[in-house]
Structure formats: structure tokens, C-alpha cells
Amino acid sequence: MNDDLPLADGAQARPYLSLRAPQPHYLRIRDQLVTDLARDLLPADSQLPAERELAERFACTRVTLRQALQLLESDGLIYRQNRRGWYVSPPRIRYDPTRISGFMEYVTAQGRTPRTECLQAQRGPAGAWLAKRMGLDHPEQQVFHLQRRRWVDQRPVLLEYNVLVAEWCPELLGQDLSTSLTQLLRERFGHVQSRSALLMHPETLDEKQAAQLQASPGSNGFYLERLSFGEQGQPVEFDREFWRPDALAVVLETQGAPL
Amino acid sequence: MNDDLPLADGAQARPYLSLRAPQPHYLRIRDQLVTDLARDLLPADSQLPAERELAERFACTRVTLRQALQLLESDGLIYRQNRRGWYVSPPRIRYDPTRISGFMEYVTAQGRTPRTECLQAQRGPAGAWLAKRMGLDHPEQQVFHLQRRRWVDQRPVLLEYNVLVAEWCPELLGQDLSTSLTQLLRERFGHVQSRSALLMHPETLDEKQAAQLQASPGSNGFYLERLSFGEQGQPVEFDREFWRPDALAVVLETQGAPL
DNA sequence: AAGTGGTCTAGACCACTTG
DNA sequence: AAGTGGTCTAGACCACTTC
Incomplete structure (x- = not known):
């Protein structure tokens, strides 16, 4: 051969x-x-x-x-x-969603440079889906819809959608929404959420989200949602966060919850 | 033409x-x-x-x-x-890692059928890496290494590695480890973890893990680790969990943690 | 204008599972 | 034994970014 x-x-x-x-x-x-x-x-x-x-x-x-x-x-x-x-990839941002601490604060605390960009802010009725999801009394209840993009060191890592009950934080739209919402609620309105329910899991970003995060269509993402309750136990805020999955590590400390 | x-x-x-x-x-x-x-x-x-x-x-x-x-x-x-x-994919299992409730319990509570398979159980020194990671006094400290595979409805969804300080739960290896470890610790040893630190993020399964979960090499996974402390605040258990990412939704409730 | 990543084709062989 | 998914080749064109 x-x-x-x-x-x-x-x-x-x-x-x-x-x-x-x-x-x-x-x-x-x-x-x-x-x-x-x-x-x-x-x-x-x-x-x-x-x-x-x-x-x-x-x-x-x-x-x-x-x-x-x-x-x-x-x-x-x-x-x-x-x-x-x-x-x-730089090191993951460590994020404790149970802490009353905003993005701007914990990113800075880790030696990184945060930036928040407000993409949308408007007032309107909650609508049927949100009212049910949040447990509001009626779908016409007025809420603020915020959509923000958050950056770490020149890179967009997170899309955040906030829905806030309007009567709980009136005049919100007059505030600077490219800063810490947590801080704003605390200092301007004297609010501290007393309880919240969290849900998170991996999923893909849809096409618009991927584009906004400069990711490829169909990229993996990490989804985190939070329903927060006010001082009287009433629902006041509903957040949804879509993260670049490599940018994030969720950390939390539990105090021994008794049965 | x-x-x-x-x-x-x-x-x-x-x-x-x-x-x-x-x-x-x-x-x-x-x-x-x-x-x-x-x-x-x-x-x-x-x-x-x-x-x-x-x-x-x-x-x-x-x-x-x-x-x-x-x-x-x-x-x-x-x-x-x-x-x-x-x-x-069936619906995601909802899992609250801050609750003192074992896999067998919360899967059953959601109308699904859990199964736990003990792949490995042995006693030995912690070693340098684990000792540092867990904050033990010295690397020769005796610990139990458990490796278990958990199923939901005929499907392997989770690999779990437990490291337990031996003196905290002696005779552990004589117990039935294909049941709830949480329950075992509570009923046999009277232990309830008082505090724990959690960390989780998406990552890929390595080849061995993928094979054990009947997944393709390089599959996405969801990683969750937990360091638990005993009644006197001493480290007693270190867990690492590797999940099929579609099988899991992490949920938790926060009581308004004051600053 | 050049080069890049994003997308797609039309095959192929192999290891493994299934019947 | 047949069929499946897992892997890989050797191209191609396009939309977009970069220079």
C-alpha cells in the first residue's frame, strides 16, 4: 500500500x-x-x-x-x-438578596465600579397579571414601572424591572432613578421592607434582553424575582432581575430558622 | 438567464x-x-x-x-x-435552602416522588483544603464524607456531597443514609443547625457528575453550597449540591433583616 | 475595506441504547 | 441489527464591528 x-x-x-x-x-x-x-x-x-x-x-x-x-x-x-x-470573566459579584443593601453599595464594597441606567420610568395601572402576581386589591391600582440596566466596570450585567405601588412612594418619578432605589426608599420615604419572598433559577434571556445586555440571542441568564411587603405586611414592590449568569454568585446567611 | x-x-x-x-x-x-x-x-x-x-x-x-x-x-x-x-421537563422543584427541611420532605410535599441513593460514605481526615474552607482547627480532624444521588420521579436531579464533623454525629455510618440526613441529625443526635452560609451560581457539570446525572458531558448545572454551624457556633457540616438546572427553583422568604 | 462573529449546509463516523 | 445521539469536517454567506 x-x-x-x-x-x-x-x-x-x-x-x-x-x-x-x-x-x-x-x-x-x-x-x-x-x-x-x-x-x-x-x-x-x-x-x-x-x-x-x-x-x-x-x-x-x-x-x-x-x-x-x-x-x-x-x-x-x-x-x-x-x-x-x-x-x-472577572470574579463574580457576590450578592445577598436578603440584605437591605442596594446594588450600588454591594458592588462598590467589592472594589468594583457600579453604574445604573434608567431605561424607563412611568406610572400606570398594575393590570390583571401583575395584580394577581403581587396580590393587589384590584388591577387598576396605580404603580410605577421602572426598567433599569446596571453595569459593573463598563459591562452591562443586569436588567432590572421594578414595580412599586404608587401610593407607597408618591413623587417617585421626580427622583433620581439612576442611583440606589433602596437608598431612595429609605431616605426619601422612610421605608424598609419588612418581609420579602424570593425566587430564582437559571433560564435564557429573550432576544430583547440579550440585546440590552450585549449578549448573544438565546444566551443563558439567571433570573431572580422578589416580592416585597411593607410595614403593615401589604405588598409594595415586585422586582424581576435578569443577570448575566457569569457575573453573579448569590450568597446568604441564615439565622437558624426554628421549625 | x-x-x-x-x-x-x-x-x-x-x-x-x-x-x-x-x-x-x-x-x-x-x-x-x-x-x-x-x-x-x-x-x-x-x-x-x-x-x-x-x-x-x-x-x-x-x-x-x-x-x-x-x-x-x-x-x-x-x-x-x-x-x-x-x-x-416537569415543573421545577421549589427548594428553600434556608429551611430546616430535607429533600425527601419538600419533594414529597410537592406531590413528587423523591429517592436518595447513597453512593459513598466514609470516615477520614478533613484535609487541608476542607479544613480551611470549613474553618476547622486542624486538617487531621475526622469527618464523614458522604456522596449521595437524589432522584425525583425516576430521574436523577442532584448530586450531594456532605462533609460532617465526626465528633458532632458519631456512629453516623451505622445509620441509614438513603433517607433524610436532616431528619437523622434531628432525631438521632438532637441537632438543629443554628446558622448557615449559602453560596450558589450556575456552572457546568464536570464529566463524572454529568455521567452520574445521566446528562451530556459539559451540561449546565446549578451549584449550591452550604456551611452550617452548630449550637455553639462551631462549623459542623459542609454541603455541596450539583443540580440539573431545569429541575430546580430556589425560593426563600426573608424576614426583614434590619441593618 | 477588512475582519469578526453568527448562522447554516451536507455530509460523515462512532459509541451507545434499544429492541 | 438498527437506530439514536454525540461529535466533527470543510466549507459558505451575512450582518455587524472595527479601522
Whole structure:
């Protein structure tokens, strides 16, 4: 037989099949990328080389390379900016949703730079869905709808939708909503939520949300919602937060709740 | 020009380009699948048709189809069993990690059938890493290492690693560890944790974990860890939980923590 | 204008599950 | 034994960002 025949059959040309470990190629590429990232000590938010360059380096197609990159993305080691490329993830922001402390405060406390951008603020009726969800008396009850985007170190990490009962915090729209809402409620209205119910789970961002977070359509996200009650136990605020999943670690301390 | 020329160029042959909506094809397939799933009222845990069949139905390749399926997977609507196929996700288990209530109890309370399988149970020194992580006095301190797999309705949803200070619950290995550890500690040892610190975030399952949960390598997971303290404030237990991300919704109630 | 990531095709082989 | 999902190749075009 002619040894010089080109490897027409892909099977023998696949490098990973000749190696001892029976791992898929994209897992080996991921591991290599992890060690490369660690060795080069790439700073947070720095950009990775182009996909075509990486694919050439690992002798694979872009499809396979992207499979490896998506693993690192799910693990929170790198993130994507839509159509811009891949970047090294900074450490997760540690967020305790049970604490009466606003985004601006706990991000600053971790040595990072927070920014809040108010995308929308309006007053209107709650509507049937929200009234039921919040446990309001009637759907015509007036509420404020806020939509805000929050940044950490030049990167959008969170979309936040707040619904606040209007009579609980009148004149809210005259305030500066690009600051801490927690602080505003405390200092302007003297309010401290006495109780809240939280729910959170992973899910995908919808297309609009992904665009607003400069993420790719269909990106993973982390969803957190909070229903807060006022001093008399009445529902006063309903929040929904959509996070970049690599940007966040939820932490909390429990005081031994007796049965 | 000859109108009968075959469409050699893929551009004009791609169906999604001729549609009004500028959405990528895989997003349209996802939407179609969502409505199909809703219309057919497929029961939880039932299997979807084969990928090749779905790809033919949507006139796309398997690559594109799988992109759509992976979106539904991230959203928690369907899940995968490695090499077996795609299945409809049942409702998420609601889990309050601040409550003193075990897996067996809260799964049952939600009308589902829990099962706990003890994969490993041994006694040994904590080791340097764990001792530091738990705040133990010295790394030689004896602890129990448990590794358990938990099921809901015939499906493995959770891997749990428990580390318990041995002197806090002696003779633990003589007990039935395929039941509720919470209950065991309470009834056998009279223990109720007085305080705990939690941390959670999305990440990927490693290969062994994925295999144990019958998931595909590199699947998304949800990580939750808990460091619990005993009656005198001493560290007594360190848990790490790796969940199938579609199986879980974390819920909790906060009593207005004053500053 | 050049280059990038996003999307897609049309195949292929293999390991594994199912019957 | 047949069929499935898991993995991979070698291209391609487009929309968008960057320069």
C-alpha cells in the first residue's frame, strides 16, 4: 500500500482519536484553553484571540472550537459580547438578596465600579397579571414601572424591572432613578421592607434582553424575582432581575430558622 | 438567464431568509417547538421525536435543530438524557435552602416522588483544603464524607456531597443514609443547625457528575453550597449540591433583616 | 475595506441504547 | 441489527464591528 496516500477518511485525521484519553476533542480544547488562560494571566475583561485563529491553533473547525468556548462560557470563565468576541470573566459579584443593601453599595464594597441606567420610568395601572402576581386589591391600582440596566466596570450585567405601588412612594418619578432605589426608599420615604419572598433559577434571556445586555440571542441568564411587603405586611414592590449568569454568585446567611 | 438552474448557492435556498421576520432559523424552530409542545400537551418526562425526524420536519440540518433544542434546554423546558434523547421537563422543584427541611420532605410535599441513593460514605481526615474552607482547627480532624444521588420521579436531579464533623454525629455510618440526613441529625443526635452560609451560581457539570446525572458531558448545572454551624457556633457540616438546572427553583422568604 | 462573529449546509463516523 | 445521539469536517454567506 502507498503510505503517502492522503488521509481521505476523517476518522484517522482526527487528532483526538490517536490520543490515549478517550475524551472528545472539544473537552481537550477546553482544558487547554483553561490552562492557557491561567498561564497567560489574562486580565479580567480582556479579549481572546479571534475564533478562526484559535481554531487554527487547535487544528479544528470553528464549530468544534465554539463548542469548547461555550463550555467555558457556561462555567463563567469567559463571556461573549454579541458580534464582538470572547472576553475573560472577572470574579463574580457576590450578592445577598436578603440584605437591605442596594446594588450600588454591594458592588462598590467589592472594589468594583457600579453604574445604573434608567431605561424607563412611568406610572400606570398594575393590570390583571401583575395584580394577581403581587396580590393587589384590584388591577387598576396605580404603580410605577421602572426598567433599569446596571453595569459593573463598563459591562452591562443586569436588567432590572421594578414595580412599586404608587401610593407607597408618591413623587417617585421626580427622583433620581439612576442611583440606589433602596437608598431612595429609605431616605426619601422612610421605608424598609419588612418581609420579602424570593425566587430564582437559571433560564435564557429573550432576544430583547440579550440585546440590552450585549449578549448573544438565546444566551443563558439567571433570573431572580422578589416580592416585597411593607410595614403593615401589604405588598409594595415586585422586582424581576435578569443577570448575566457569569457575573453573579448569590450568597446568604441564615439565622437558624426554628421549625 | 436560465431560471431552471438549481440553487447552487445556499443563500437563496435558506427558508428563513425569505420570511419577513429577520430572526435566525433556530429561533423560529424553537418558537415552533414551544407551541408544538404546548399544543400536544406532552406529559412531563415524555420523549421528543428523534433529532433526524425533527430536522426533516423543520427542513434544517441536525446542527441547526440542536441549536434550537439547546435553547429549550437552557430555558428548562426540556432536558436531555445522554445518548437517549430529549424529554419534556416537569415543573421545577421549589427548594428553600434556608429551611430546616430535607429533600425527601419538600419533594414529597410537592406531590413528587423523591429517592436518595447513597453512593459513598466514609470516615477520614478533613484535609487541608476542607479544613480551611470549613474553618476547622486542624486538617487531621475526622469527618464523614458522604456522596449521595437524589432522584425525583425516576430521574436523577442532584448530586450531594456532605462533609460532617465526626465528633458532632458519631456512629453516623451505622445509620441509614438513603433517607433524610436532616431528619437523622434531628432525631438521632438532637441537632438543629443554628446558622448557615449559602453560596450558589450556575456552572457546568464536570464529566463524572454529568455521567452520574445521566446528562451530556459539559451540561449546565446549578451549584449550591452550604456551611452550617452548630449550637455553639462551631462549623459542623459542609454541603455541596450539583443540580440539573431545569429541575430546580430556589425560593426563600426573608424576614426583614434590619441593618 | 477588512475582519469578526453568527448562522447554516451536507455530509460523515462512532459509541451507545434499544429492541 | 438498527437506530439514536454525540461529535466533527470543510466549507459558505451575512450582518455587524472595527479601522
